[in-house]
Each structure stands twice: as C-alpha cells, then as structure tokens.
Amino acid sequence: MTQESLISIVLCTYNGEAFLQEQIGSLLQQSWKNIEIVVSDDHSTDGTRSILSKYENDPRFRITYQQKNLGAVANFEYAAGQANGDCIAFSDQDDVWLPGKIEKLYGAIGDSLLVYSDSELVNEQGASLHKKISGLRKLGNTNDTRGFVFSNVVWGHAMLVKRELLQHVLPIPQQIPHDIWFAAKATALSGIVYLDEVLTRYRQHSKTVTTTIAQKTTTRPHEKRFIDFEEKLNWINILKHNCGDAERPFYEKLYDLFSLKANGKFVMPLFLFLLKHQAALFQFTNKSLLSRVVEIRKLSRGEQR
Numbered sequence: 440m441t442q443e444s445l446i447s448i449v450l451c452t453y454n455g456e457a458f459l460q461e462q463i464g465s466l467l468q469q470s471w472k473n474i475e476i477v478v479s480d481d482h483s484t485d486g487t488r489s490i491l492s493k494y495e496n497d498p499r500f501r502i503t504y505q506q507k508n509l510g511a512v513a514n515f516e517y518a519a520g521q522a523n524g525d526c527i528a529f530s531d532q533d534d535v536w537l538p539g540k541i542e543k544l545y546g547a548i549g550d551s552l553l554v555y556s557d558s559e560l561v562n563e564q565g566a567s568l569h570k571k572i573s574g575l576r577k578l579g580n581t582n583d584t585r586g587f588v589f590s591n592v593v594w595g596h597a598m599l600v601k602r603e604l605l606q607h608v609l610p611i612p613q614q615i616p617h618d619i620w621f622a623a624k625a626t627a628l629s630g631i632v633y634l635d636e637v638l639t640r641y642r643q644h645s646k647t648v649t650t651t652i653a654q655k656t657t658t659r660p661h662e663k664r665f666i667d668f669e670e671k672l673n674w675i676n677i678l679k680h681n682c683g684d685a686e687r688p689f690y691e692k693l694y695d696l697f698s699l700k701a702n703g704k705f706v707m708p709l710f711l712f713l714l715k716h717q718a719a720l721f722q723f724t725n726k727s728l729l730s731r732v733v734e735i736r737k738l739s740r741g742e743q744r
Contacts, residue, residue: 447524450478451514455532456486471541476500479518482508529595533642540638544599547634552604553625554632555597558641576723582630584623584682586722593622612677627682668742703741710739
C-alpha cells in the first residue's frame with residue numbers, strides 16, 4: 440500500500456436526516472484525498488434520500504438505495520462488499536470525523552489487519568460530554584482474544600481494516616455485532632493496533648444503536664437471563680472456532696464449563712476457571728480485583744428457563 444492507496448469509507452444510512460449532513464461534511468474534509476464513500480441506504484422514509492441525492496454526481500460517492508428494508512446487518516454486509524479500497528473505514532450516520540482520521544489510522548495500521556482509535560463522546564447537539572472511550576475502557580494493542588468474551592474495546596466507527604480481513608469476517612455470525620466480531624477475528628489473525636488519539640466525535644442520543652456509557656441495570660427475569668446465557672454460550676463457541684491454536688484449549692474448557700450453567704446451579708469449576716484467567720478476561724475493563732470477583736460470581740450462577 441502506498442500514499443496513493445484508495446481507502447473506502449462505508450456509510451450505512453437509515454432515517455438519519457438529523458445528523459447525516461454534518462457527518463458527510465466531515466468525511467469530505469479528510470486530509471486523505473483518495474477516498475471513495477460507499478453509501479447504502481436501507482429504504483429510509485425520512486429526508487435521508489434527499490440529502491444523499493445531492494452527492495449522486497460526485498465521483499467520490501457510490502450510492503445504493505435499497506428497494507426494501509434489509510435490516511442493519513444485511514445492509515452493512517452489502518455495503519462492505521461494495522468497497523474497492525485497500526483499506527476500509529466504517530462510518531456511522533450521526534458522528535463527526537476529525538480531518539486527519541483516515542490519514543492517521545492508515546499510518547498506524549502497519550502489519551495488522553485492524554487499527555482503531557479513541558473517540559470523544561458528545562451529546563445530541565454535538566456538545567462534549569467530557570468523556571472519552573479511553574476513560575471507560577482500557578484501550579491498547581492486543582493479540583489476546585479472551586478480552587472479547589465478556590467485553591469489547593473496538594467500536595465500528597473507530598476502526599480501519601485492511602480489505603483482506605473481509606474474506607474472514609463476512610458473512611457476520613447471527614446476533615453478533617459486526618465491530619466485536621471484526622475486532623476478535625483480526626486479533627486472532629494478526630493482533631490489533633491502537634492509536635492513542637481522539638479521531639471521532641461519537642454522538643450519544645436516544646436512537647444510538649450501541650450504548651457506550653454504562654447504564655444501571657435492573658434485575659432481569661429468568662427468561663431473559665436464559666436467553667442472554669444462550670447468546671453468550673453461542674459467542675464463546677464462535678470464538679472457540681475462530682481463535683488461534685494457542686487459545687483453543689482455553690475456549691474448549693470455557694465452553695464446557697459455561698454450558699453447565701444450564702443445570703440451574705452455581706458452577707464452582709467455572710468460577711475457579713474464570714478467576715484463574717481474570718486478568719485476560721477483564722483486560723479491557725477498569726474493574727478492581729474485588730469487582731472482578733463479584734462479576735465472576737454472577738457469571739458462574741446457574742440459569743433456568
């Protein structure tokens with residue numbers, strides 16, 4: 440890859456008229472000029488199409504208007520598959536990118552398949568919430584996928600990936616967010632790189648798909664807890680089949696022990712296993728050792744339908 444490399448920006452839209460114009464403006468102000476902006480609109484019913492229509496004759500844009508609503512995952516997979524760049528960045532419809540974002544991420548990716556950066560959280564009006572993702576998570580380089588079992592450190596809007604990663608991550612497994620899936624898979628294949636710089640103003644509002652600031656949780660009914668358990672077990676199984684050889688025994692053991700939760704009883708062997716590997720499992724969090732033990736205790740309790 441050279442300074443002339445084409446970089447694709449994939450932008451999926453759906454009823455995003457409130458913030459879309461500002462975001463497109465920030466994409467066009469990137470210091471890296473050899474870009475294509477691949478847009479797939481998922482059959483919006485508001486003014487989104489009117490905003491996009493202004494760029495239909497701009498050679499930097501390739502815009503598709505879906506004839507029916509595909510849903511977020513299918514629309515994302517379609518858009519990602521249209522990208523021609525050597526590297527690909529993923530844009531939400533409601534954020535604001537700083538001008539040097541693409542150039543700086545490209546310069547930092549090195550031999551990795553994925554690089555990501557820090558973000559500043561802003562409110563609906565774009566005013567700073569005086570929080571950064573780096574204040575909520577421990578961001579950094581890693582080649583250890585175990586941190587993704589119960590947490591995440593890479594958001595889709597903050598990453599740049601090499602095109603070759605797509606052949607390993609598409610299609611996206613059902614019910615798995617694309618950002619954690621891309622990050623975990625890239626970690627297993629090449630390790631991931633963190634650029635310690637705020638490059639995105641990450642808007643938080645009522646329609647935000649991903650919750651970044653931790654919310655207080657209420658007690659979940661048994662049925663919901665069991666569904667969550669099944670989803671987590673499925674995720675562990677996916678990681679087991681996509682990790683490196685060195686990590687596979689860990690995931691095989693974790694899957695077997697986590698499965699025992701379905702008996703409805705506290706699983707002491709799981710508690711001890713999680714405690715043994717707590718440093719790797721909680722590598723992305725700021726939890727104290729005591730908080731980790733409390734969390735591990737919750738994770739080891741039995742679940743019933």
